[in-house]
Amino acid sequence: MKKSSKFTALLLSLALLITGVGACGKGTSGDATKASSGDTIKIGLVFSLTGGTAISEQCMYNSALLAINEINAAGGIGGKKIEYVVKDYATDADTAVKVVKDLILQDNVKAIVGLYTSSSRIAVEPVLEEYKIPLVYPTFYEGEKPNPYVVYTGCVPNQQxxxxxxxxxxxxxxxxxxxxxxxxxxxxxxxxxxxxxxxxxxxxxxxxxxxxxxxxxxxxxxxxxxxxxxxxxxxxxxxxxxxxxxxxxxxxxxxxxxxxxxxxFIMDESFSTALGKAAVGTYACVNYFNTIDTDANTKYLKAYSDAYGADSAKAVTAVGESTYDAVYLLSKSLEKCGADITTDNILKNFDDLTFDAPQGTIQVDPDTHHIYCTARVGLVQDDGTIKIVYQSDKPIKPEPTK
Amino acid sequence: MSLSMLSQLLVSGLSGSFVLLLTSLGLVIILGYMKVVNLAHTEMLMAGAYICYYAFQVAKLPFVAALAIAFAASFLFGVVIERLIICHFYGKMSETLLATYAISMLLKQGALLLFGKNYKKVDYPTSEVFTFGSVYIESYKVVLVGISILVLAFTFFFIHKTKIGRKIRSTTQNRSMTECLGIDTKRVDTITFSYGMGLAGLAGAAIAPISTVTYSLGESWLTNTFMNVVMGGVSSLFGTFASSVIIQESISVISGLSNSVTAQIIVLLVVIVIVRLKPEGLFTSKERR
Missing domain, CATH: 3.40.50.2300 (Response regulator)
Structure with a gap:
């Protein structure tokens, strides 16, 4: 065997390795319009587009883009369009820290929406405190002492x-x-x-x-x-x-x-539609199921279906919906800031903010920056949809430290 | 622990042993006969599972046909990979590691791009459950045991009783002598590697119904298949079988007594001790002639 052919082969395998890594490592910058910062408001999106929880986070990512596109199509925030930068943290807490720092230091985003795993949220919190940038965390989770720089739009155990x-x-x-x-x-x-x-x-x-x-x-x-x-x-x-x-x-x-x-708690529409017979007759519990009968939900699912296909719309989940809510709540808070967009203003404006969400009207609790929401229990049906068999009479106050 | 539970655990453990044997065989062949650590092995399981999904679940072909397609496609993929990449690195451990690792990433990210992130579910080809007193076993697990025994028997026959098998063994023992006898060892290498890849694809298709088909399917098999190969030793098929039984039965019984995390830790520790004492694996071949 000639020396050069060995070298070529080594190069080839290296090239393969690099393309493999490249596919999962790098973030992509959204919104082609490279307008000057005066005309747009820049936010960061952090989701696992690869990695172990990518299946659950795809719907979150899709919903975030959907909300941003809707807001921009309706004229943006006080005339300014939302510009976004997407980063993939690949279900890894250390990567999450790195990409959040990149968003803050390189891309100069005003706020960040995203994260799914509790370990990544806990890892990122010190970074938010250091650079004083708000994060809207759109996942139901186990509850914690609220971090002043985080707004939580998923439900907590006392609501579940x-x-x-x-x-x-x-x-x-x-x-x-x-x-x-x-x-x-x-x-x-x-x-x-x-x-x-x-x-x-x-x-x-x-x-x-x-x-x-x-x-x-x-x-x-x-x-x-x-x-x-x-x-x-x-x-x-x-x-x-x-x-x-x-x-x-x-x-x-x-x-x-x-x-x-x-x-x-893990059972949701992405599981129930994929599992078929094995999921039928099992129970789920969260604040949103996509069978909820509200006008806002019909509109959300229609838009989702138009953008990503009817099959994907069947697998829209609670975390997807709360990400959609997260972007809308953030845009309302930014709108209230007017020309004076500072972290303190953004966070303060979340107090008592309401949004007519697909799950029903939600309100941000000023004390904990979690949301008031309705608890629901669902039963998986033969066709993979989740029927709501119980819901609380009224939205429940969030108690994340209970 | 009651007697019925112990017997249940032993039965589950035994069926698990055969599944582990099936999923490790391809790795053993490639490592044992070619000294190549095939890091792409578990991703071939994933690829086989996808083939099973599309052939059996989507195209509604018979399950046996899905297995055959998975084997054939993986075999062909093995031929291409071996000719293009692997054949340049024989005898160089670190380069083959790098190359097969690159292939594994390529397969995984390729599956992610091609098939998306959604879960895909393959129905059980047979859905009855057999019960003997308080002990149950799903009929498909019995089928898996059958497939596993067939594959093991065929591989044994292939390696020890056929002409090409004899060429494979002689190439492993003494390459230059084999070449002197006029045997094209490059062709032998291609066949050995592709056979190992084919077995991985077949195993992936066979386990598709008991797992969920996603691009990350390979990850969950990585530890157990490699542990199995290290413990069993690479030079005998019997060693792989024996270590599959030891690993799976201990995991099953220990998790019955405590929990599965403890079981994994204990078994891993035992494997480390065994490898320290017998670096060639538990069953180094005394049969080497």
Missing amino acids: GDYFVPYLMDNVSKNFYLIGTDTTYASIINDQAKTLITSLGGNVIGEELVSSDTTEFSDVIAKIKDQCGDQGCVIYCNLNGDSGTSFYTQFSAAGLSDNYTIAS
Whole structure:
């Protein structure tokens, strides 16, 4: 073999490697109009377009672009168009820190919308405090002491689990088996659920945390069968990503869905439409399902369907909707700032801000910068849609530190 | 732990062992006979699963046809990759690592661009559940055990009883001597590599129904397949089989006693100790002639 051909081959493989990395590393700059900063307001979008949670975050990204395009088409914010810069954090907290710094220092954005995982939010918070730039975080999460630079547009456990557990105890079973991915989110959610179940007189039969790459559940299923026996049982499941879908499939294939019922915060329209039969008859709980009957929701789903296709619109999820709300709330706050766009003004203007969202009217709580929203429980139907079987009478005050 | 649960765990563990064996075989062939660490292996599982989705779920072909297409397509892909890239790096560990890693990224990002991020679900080809007293097993797991035994038997036959198999073994043992005998070892390399890639594609198609088909499917198999190969040793197919059973049964029983995170940690520690004591793997071939 000639030396040069070896060298060429090495170069070729290096080139492959670089293109591979390039595809997931670099952010793209949106909005082709390169207007001077006087005519536009620049914001940053941070989502995992690649990585483990990309499936969940695609709908968030799509919804953010949809909202920006709608706002720009309607004349922008006080005559100024929104210009946006997109960064991919690839489900990695360190990357999130890096790209958020880039957005602040290189792109000089006024505010940032995005992030999904709790670990990335926690990692980014010190950066926001250092450079004093607001983040609108559009994901339901486990709750924390509100950060002064973050506005949270997803729901927190007192608007979710506090209604889910009692509903399941009344309508399904008082026995609970908890299972979750070994992450911050799932362990906190399971601990909250255990306290609640015990205080309401239910039984926690067992708990199981698995590593995030687990896709084989026969041992867990064997344990559930052994410990629950013939009595009915709610499988309170907070597994994420591929792990979650594998569990639903194997659970149903093992014929366990006749005796036991899965209930999960993770269940949403992207799972229910993909899982088919395995998801039917399981429960979900969040503040938005895309079957909600409001004019704003019809309009949102129509626009989504026009932009991304009818099939994608069927898989619109709660995090997608709250990202749509996040961009609208931010634009309203920016509009109230007028010519004086400062971080303090943007954050202050969020107080008591309302938006006629697809889920119904939402309002930002001035004390915590979380939103008042309605708790809903859904049941997955044969066609993969999620029917709302319970909703709270009125929007619930957010209590992120409860 | 009750007896019924223990037997359930052992049965699940055993079926899991065969799945692990099936998913590791391609890796073992390429590493054992060519000394190439194929980092693209688990991405070939992913590619096989996508082929199964499109052939079986979308085009409604028989499941066996989907398996055959997955094997054939992966085999051909193996031929192209081997001729274009891998053949330039034999005997150079770091370069092959780099090259196969690049191929794995290319496959993964390609799948992301081509098929999007949505979950794709393959239905179980057989949906009954067998129960023996309190022990159950899904019929498809039994099918997987069958596929796995067939593939193992065929591979054994292919390597040890056919003419090309004999050429593969002689190339591994003494390349220059084999060349002196007038055997085109380059062609042998291509066939060995492509066979390993083909097995990976076939295994990916076979596990598609029990997993969710996404571009990230490969990741979840990375640890277990490589651990299996390291522990079993690369020079005997029996070693791979034995270590599959040991790994999967211990994971299953230990997670029954405690939980699956602990089980993974314990098994990983045991593997590290074994590799320290027997660097060639548990079952180094005494059969080398």
